[in-house]
Amino acid sequence: NAGVTQTPKFRVLKTGQSMTLLCAQDMNHEYMYWYRQDPGMGLRLIHYSVGEGTTAKGEVPDGYNVSRLKKQNFLLGLESAAPSQTSVYFCASSGEDWGQPQHFGDGTRLSIL
Amino acid sequence: GQNIDQPTEMTATEGAIVQINCTYQTSGFNGLFWYQQHAGEAPTFLSYNVLDGLEEKGRFSSFLSRSKGYSYLLLKELQMKDSASYLCAVRGIAAGNKLTFGGGTRVLVKP
Numbered sequence: 023n024a025g026v027t028q029t030p031k032f033r034v035l036k037t038g039q040s041m042t043l044l045c046a047q048d049m050n051h052e053y054m055y056w057y058r059q060d061p062g063m064g065l066r067l068i069h070y071s072v073g074e075g076t077t078a079k080g081e082v083p084d085g086y087n088v089s090r091l092k093k094q095n096f097l098l099g100l101e102s103a104a105p106s107q108t109s110v111y112f113c114a115s116s117g118e119d120w121g122q123p124q125h126f127g128d129g130t131r132l133s134i135l
Numbered sequence: 136g137q138n139i140d141q142p143t144e145m146t147a148t149e150g151a152i153v154q155i156n157c158t159y160q161t162s163g164f165n166g167l168f169w170y171q172q173h174a175g176e177a178p179t180f181l182s183y184n185v186l187d188g189l190e191e192k193g194r195f196s197s198f199l200s201r202s203k204g205y206s207y208l209l210l211k212e213l214q215m216k217d218s219a220s221y222l223c224a225v226r227g228i229a230a231g232n233k234l235t236f237g238g239g240t241r242v243l244v245k246p
Contacts, residue, residue, distance in 0.1 A: 124232070
């Protein structure tokens with residue numbers, strides 16, 4: 023059981039380039055999330071989705087877009103990368119019940135020069 | 136909004152006990168989670184508290200006091216592999232089961 027899979031694992035971009043991070047889960051979870059993690063800042067929610075075809079803004083959504091065309095996939099896009107977006111990005115998913123924890127992917131380490 | 140505070144770093148000796156405190160102020164509360172994160176890896180779920188009291192899982196226990204906005208994670212019989220960051224996260228009452236995370240506590244276990 024793969025759980026939550028993120029691709030790619032590492033990427034280096036130049037300022038102004040665009041890219042898409044892919045998250046796939048095989049647990050049939052309704053909810054999916056994108057976080058960024060920076061030193062001393064903890065995990066901060068970028069965008070999330072409560073079901074196929076839905077997306078919503080989190081705490082730090084500026085500069086990012088997302089799409090959830092299929093229940094198992096949640097895509098995070100950077101249209102014009104900036105050095106401030108250098109971070110480790112984590113995708114997570116969870117079921118709908120209150121007590122269910124979020125399950126995390128292994129992360130994508132993104133550097134923007 | 137939500138504000139979550141936990142110490143930045145703690146050091147303990149192998150075989151000892153360490154208690155990691157977490158305090159929170161929130162406009163709505165629907166549970167508190169603890170996660171473990173080893174360096175360079177994903178966070179993994181440790182415990183969940185929604186009612187006041189102590190939840191025990193082997194060497195790890197978690198306590199919650201909703202009236203005080205306070206939780207702690209207790210790690211007993213520390214092992215070298217317990218060196219990691221421990222993340223406290225609060226779930227609000229809004230739809231989507233969203234979590235707000237504290238900055239994490241880095242625990243270093245020394246021989």
